[in-house]
């Protein structure tokens with residue numbers, strides 16, 4: 001389909017992030033299961049709940065624009081999750097693995113933050129306040145998750161700088 005308007009572009013990007021969020025709903029339980037730190041485990045579980053909410057919010061946004069929610073494969077999220085899966089399979093010390101899981105998860109959050117930031121701006125341009133608020137709400141949760149992961153990386157994960 002040819003994208004002719006800002007709304008076409010917004011819907012196209014919503015379909016991408018709608019797919020990305022659903023990929024995450026499948027991936028996050030595996031991340032939670034792999035994490036050793038109880039706090040990290042808990043934060044993955046909590047973000048899974050939020051992510052299910054993100055899917056629902058996107059469905060509301062589609063509705064505001066009079067569109068049926070459709071998924072368009074998010075190749076970026078596929079790649080990010082594939083890298084996360086590599087971390088999960090890695091033979092590593094538990095704390096090293098936790099650090100790697102945090103890093104993989106933050107890559108995901110940053111991708112989502114950019115996606116929601118753009119979508120929010122398009123919705124603003126289109127004067128759809130209700131959609132702006134929904135996208136903003138999710139953006140806020142992605143940012144909070146990212147900051148929480150940063151804190152966990154320094155407080156919970158007590159890494160040895162080297163072997164000696």
Ligand code: FE
Nearest residue numbers: 021051054112
């Ligand atoms: Fe999300």
Ligand code: FE
Nearest residue numbers: 108109112142
């Ligand atoms: Fe997220």
